[in-house]
Structures are given as C-alpha cells and as structure tokens.
Amino acid sequence: MERTIYREIPASRPIIQVAVLLGVFIAAAAGAWFYIEHYGHIVTGMNNQIVWGMPHVFAIFLIVAASGALNVASIASVFGKTPYKPMARLSALLALALLAGGLAVLVLDLGRPDRLIIAMTKYNFGSIFAWNVILYNGFFVVVGAYLFVQMSRSMPYSIIRTVGTIAFVWRLILTTGTGSIFGWLVARTAYDAAIMAPLFIAMSFAIGLAVFVLVLTATCRLTDRAIGPKILDRMGNLLGVFAAAVLYFTIVQHLSNIYVAEHSGIERFILLEGGIYTNLFWIGQILIGGIIPIILVYHPTGGKKPASTIVASALVVIGGFSQIYVIVVGGQAFPLEIFPGFTASSSFSDGIINSYVPSYLEILFGFGGVALAIAITGFGMKVLRILPTNLSDVNIGQE
16 A cells, blocks of 8 residues: 555646636636626526526535535545545535635626625625625635645644534535525425425535546546545445435425425426426436436446446436426426415416526526636646545555
8 A cells, every 4th residue: 555645637638628628618608797797687588587597506506516525525534434535635625616616606697796795794694695605705714724734744633633523514504504595485485494404415415425526537537547446436325325315305395395285386386297397306306316326326236336436426416406406496487475375466477387498698607607616626636736646445445
C-alpha cells in the first residue's frame, strides 16, 4: 500500500476540451440571462400562475445535490471510514461548487438582482427564505473551513473530525430549510406537509452521492487515474440505500395526502391525471430514479461491476431532477385554492390546470449553472491538490 499522494490535475488535451465545452455553456447561459433580463420574463414559459420554472428546478437540484455531495467527506471524517478519506477533499470542493452554481441560477433569475442587497441587509425572520440565505452563506464558511483543515498537513485528526461534524450538522439543517420552503407553503395543496424536510434530506443524500460518483469517475478517466471497483461497489451499495430511502419517504408523503380528503385532488392529479407530471412521477422518478438503480447496484453479479454504479448514479440524477420538477412545477400547475371550503369563481384562471412549457432560454440558463459548478470543481482540482494520484483498492485500503 502506497502513501496517498495528492496532485493537481494536468492541463491535458481532454481537460482543455471539457473546459472549452463548459465555457460555451456558461457563455450561452449568460446570453440567455441577458436576453431575459432585457425583455422580461414574458419571453420564458413562466406566467402569473407558475412563477417558479425550469431555472428554479435547476437551482434547487444543484442546492440539494450540494448538501449530498458532502456525503463522502462526512463518512470519512465523522464516521471514520478509512476508504473514503482520499476522496474527502473532492467531496467538500464539489459541495461548494454545486451550491455556487445553484445560487447563481437562483439569484440571476430574480428579475431584479439588485433586490438581493435588500435580502442581504434586511432579514425577515418570519420568512423561511430569509433563514435559507443565512444557511447558504454559513454552508460556504463551514465547508470552506472543512476543506482547509483537511488540506492542512499538520492539522490533528480531532480538529478535522470536529469541523467535519459541524459541516455534517449544518448540511442537515440547510436541507431541512430547503425542504421547509415547500413544507411550510400552506397555500399550495401539493406542498403543505412536514414530511417535505426529511424527503429533501433523503433526496440530497441520493442525488449528491450520484453526482459525486459521476464527477469522480469522469475526472479519473480524463486524467488516467486508477479507481478501484471495490470503492465504487461501496458507494453503489450506499446509493441503493439512499434511493430506497427516497422511495420510502415518497410513498409516505403520498399515502398521507391520500388519507387527507383535502389533498385528494392534487394526489389524483399527480398520480393519475397530470399528463407530463404523472409520467415524470412514475417513469422518471419511481422507475428510472428509484427501482432500476436499486436493482442495478444490488444485483447478485452485475451489481459488483463499476459500470452498474456509474449507470445507477446517472439514473438517480435523472430521477432526482424529475422529482424536483414534479414538486416545483407540478405543484404550481394544480389550481390554487384561494378560499378553502368555499366556492369562488372569476375569469382569471380559476379552477383550471395551469400550463407551462419551458423555453430554450430557461434550459440554457439552467445548464449554465450546472456548467459553472463543474467548472469551479475543475478549476479547484487544477490549482489545488484535491484528488489522489491513485484510488485503486490496494492503495486506499479496505475495511
């Protein structure tokens, strides 16, 4: 077993090609943002009924993934699992990059970015959104400190574990806050449920680990660094547990809503009559993002293959994105009940399913946030010693 040696990734031809591709996506997103900012949100698919569109789906996906991307570092430092320690630096860096990409999309889609100054200087502690501003800023500080102590050569393990524990607790609180945005939004019958907080925590575990596996394997492939099949098998088994947890909380959420009469309408809409939202729920979220990945990673023979973990991770990412789309957009598409228990009618979209078709501008904008997160991760690995030169099973050890 060799000593773990961390090295910056070289500026090889494949890395430069990926960097150029990411730059194209970021430039396209900047152009889309400028066009939307100049002409207004009327050029997007968003409207008075659906005010959170595709950019918000991308933003929430990246924010949720940022919390979960810290899984590997937490397992290494907080729970003392040795095989994960060589990957802990990348875990922290990726978490910071994903949050930066998600917040970039969220902030730039405000319509009036200058109002961010108000949000930063005047806090309404009666609003869950104000709480999340504090949680996001704190995440940068805590995880940044966590990365620093990990990279310090003379730092005692007790301090690394203490800072790692703080980061672990902070990420749980942060994801609870993100889920509570929906759980405490009582005006929408699709939200208004305390289970949204633990559901988002489970989603963050699954999506974040899946994104980490994809970034790690892609980086090792591009830089010709070895990665052992046993460590991928470990992460695949863990991914299966997290995917199963997401399915469990999803089942509990919908069974609870079915039991409550006032939520029967939204449940019928999402589960049976919602068109694209129903298809995304059953095919995208349940089948592609849940059942198939679990089968892949726990198959008696195929589950041990690295390709199974990689494919399962890609499917979990697709399923997670579908789930967030159903929650965010599908929840707004169902008619808003303004006066519960009473019948009200007008000529302004009362009682009808709200339509939404995302424009290419929104999609470009969202992918720009993803590209920004990957670019930050790549830049960090280029200038800092984040990734070991060898992640083979023999080199990192197995418990």
